[in-house]
Amino acid sequence: MSHSTTSRIQEHIGDPVSDAPPVEREKLEEIFQDIQADLRFDHELNGCLNCGICTATCPAAHYYDFSPREIVQLLWTENLEGIHDAMQEKIWSCAQCYTCAARCPFGNSPGGLVMLMRETAIKHGMESAKSVLRPFSRVMLKLISTGNQLSPDMINPEGFADWGPNIAKVDAPLTTLRKAIPMPTLHTTKTAWEVNLKTSIELYTIWEETGVLDSLETIDENLYDVICDIMDEKRDDYEDFLDELEDD
Numbered sequence: 001m002s003h004s005t006t007s008r009i010q011e012h013i014g015d016p017v018s019d020a021p022p023v024e025r026e027k028l029e030e031i032f033q034d035i036q037a038d039l040r041f042d043h044e045l046n047g048c049l050n051c052g053i054c055t056a057t058c059p060a061a062h063y064y065d066f067s068p069r070e071i072v073q074l075l076w077t078e079n080l081e082g083i084h085d086a087m088q089e090k091i092w093s094c095a096q097c098y099t100c101a102a103r104c105p106f107g108n109s110p111g112g113l114v115m116l117m118r119e120t121a122i123k124h125g126m127e128s129a130k131s132v133l134r135p136f137s138r139v140m141l142k143l144i145s146t147g148n149q150l151s152p153d154m155i156n157p158e159g160f161a162d163w164g165p166n167i168a169k170v171d172a173p174l175t176t177l178r179k180a181i182p183m184p185t186l187h188t189t190k191t192a193w194e195v196n197l198k199t200s201i202e203l204y205t206i207w208e209e210t211g212v213l214d215s216l217e218t219i220d221e222n223l224y225d226v227i228c229d230i231m232d233e234k235r236d237d238y239e240d241f242l243d244e245l246e247d248d
């Protein structure tokens, strides 16, 4: 996570320890139980020597006030207040590179535990989760509406200033270049490739059944409503397509 994102969370939620009202014990227990109840928890946490090897190898620990050793210790000792505090900001500093998991003598995965804490933060609609995920709403919308995150028409000098003169290699006449690609599904500049309507509908069902859309509703209700409208529209299109097939 970038430094600006970390600062934005801090601005948005204030100092998690000193400003926030105390959280009821019952709520702290509920949050910990949600983390612990995940099937992955026992696989990711086997014990902890407090040796600090994970923190020594963690790239995020070099740049942020973040330590995977501390996260693992909080969970291992069931420090409920500490776990809650870490979920206000620290867990969002992890880059999910899993260097820690490769080095831990106990076979722990601090990065995996951070992932469980993030998912729980989303489930509980924590402000930290809303703040971190808000900038990704455009990506989510693009993904749901087109089936692609990034499309060739988004690759331009404005969007990728850091590419410098290299942008010219892709900022060429995209329509011509795309037509030169043999696969017909790539003959478009509005999406990375054409996504089959049936595939989109199947993805919507998976997201519904696995709780992805419930999580989205918790984090951003407006985006959730827009996405539901898009999904309904596509489902209607698919029904029409099936009706036409039957008529033929």
Ligand code: SF4
Residues within 6 Å of the ligand: 047, 048, 049, 050, 051, 052, 053, 054, 055, 068, 069, 072, 103, 104, 105, 106, 107, 108, 110
């Ligand atoms: S999680 Fe592993 S590497 Fe990190 S402090 Fe505990 S035992 Fe050491």
Ligand code: SF4
Residues within 6 Å of the ligand: 054, 057, 058, 059, 060, 061, 068, 093, 094, 095, 096, 097, 098, 099, 100, 101, 110, 111, 112, 114
């Ligand atoms: S996955 Fe592990 S090593 Fe990588 S940033 Fe997260 S805590 Fe650090």
